[in-house]
Amino acid sequence: MTGSTIGRVGYIGLGNMGAPMAERLLTRPGGLTVLDVVPEAMSPFTDKGAAAASSPAELAAGCDLVCVTVLDDAQVRDVVTGPDGLLATARPGTVVAVHSTISDTTAVELAAKCAEKGVDFVDAPVSGGAGGAKNGTLAVMVGATDDGFAKIEEPFGTFASLVVHAGPVGAGTRMKLARNLLHFIAFTAATEAQRLAEAAGIDITELGKVVRHTDAITGGAGSIMWRDTTSPLAEDDSWFPIFSRVRALGEKDLALALDLGDRLGVDLPLGARALSDLGPGLGVGTGEIAQTRSRKEHA
Template structure:
């Protein structure tokens, strides 16, 4: 049973078993890392072939009810909101037989409202709920180097963090339940919007007689050095930069480089007959996005395209 230390955070005398439900492309490599957990691992999946490798390595298998009764933390990686609801609160779900102090951690990307709703439902039963979606894909899962964004109370975060660190290279406490999902949605917005921009860049490169694959190699190489879009996310706010702020000079410099390069790319696209709507939008919006307002090249472009 958990006890409370002098700062009010639950802790345990010795590691207890942890559980994992959902052993698919992401769940299986994450659960594999938990085989290192000294308290033991209990797994659950509807497919016998998914469970078998874990039994061979010393894990136990159980139903959701059995995991809820015996484990301190149960991680869940299933397909969608409906499956998460079924696993957590369904007639044969975790809450049916949940032990005192259990913390349920959902790694599926679900609606933030679902996370908040389930957290409230769990709290009524004396169970902790954590939404902890992950980023890094199958390669990150295989390497044990995922990023996880955790929505949890302080107490529940302290309970799950040691297990998460076995499969994650970065564990961020985003805030209360629901916050982890909101951060994942913001992260994925950037991810998929960038795919549309990538297609635009690829069309320009191809029209210029260049290899799209070679361009991709350059992008991956340089993003690994510069940090890509994350390189401008050092401020604590997205509000405009105050005059005289340190970032005014930094982002003013970035704006100047960006507006110059976007102007040149739009010129190339015009000569090749390639429409670049995202480039045009970025040229006129880059300065505001950086918080320093448009520069002269963006202003000139807007004036010429009214």
């Protein structure tokens, strides 16, 4: 079974993310079977020709690929290995793809249990939100064997415009956790920036407009994520002058923001950490502005 020969797809979990992802599969050849603990959630799909199952076991019996988007590790385990779970009926060669963000250790554990039945388990968390799911523009980070990845590329392409093979089982989840670490640290930094702006008399809703506008142009934090290692850069590396300029601009602006915060009495701990860590994080070492501020603080 390859990606081009996967027939019927099953989808378990038709919530905020699962429903728009499953909807993209409705027009795919091969057919769709759905399952949700809320029977009414299945009606929009059965009205459009999908089949409905009453249990994971019933669903797995007729599907080549089963996508799972449920709440947490416990629910994923129950769906896969429970008394009426997928492994009760899944045929060898079936692929079980978990899109929920679970522990990477849970993914590895379940992959081993699936392998005993000849079933391919892939951890495939997604990024891009419900809007991305509806538009078919999600990013999917896949932990799988090479054979498992080959099977899911085509069907995943119905709801994603970027499908990345992150590595073996568990790697998809590890990549998602790193991605979300950045996401929520950025949210925290946004709240710090709002506090500074508010104290300075700035309309923070207008600031939000500027941030969304310019991030859409520059790519936000992702615009510096091009290196294939986090090790320090050699001075003859082609990235060294580029990231040295980024460091110089960043340290200048961070220092000015911290000075403003000092005058307004606004504590900016993330800003201070960013000033000291920006250059080393970019691989080009601490710049003069950060060194000067550090000397003053420790004088």
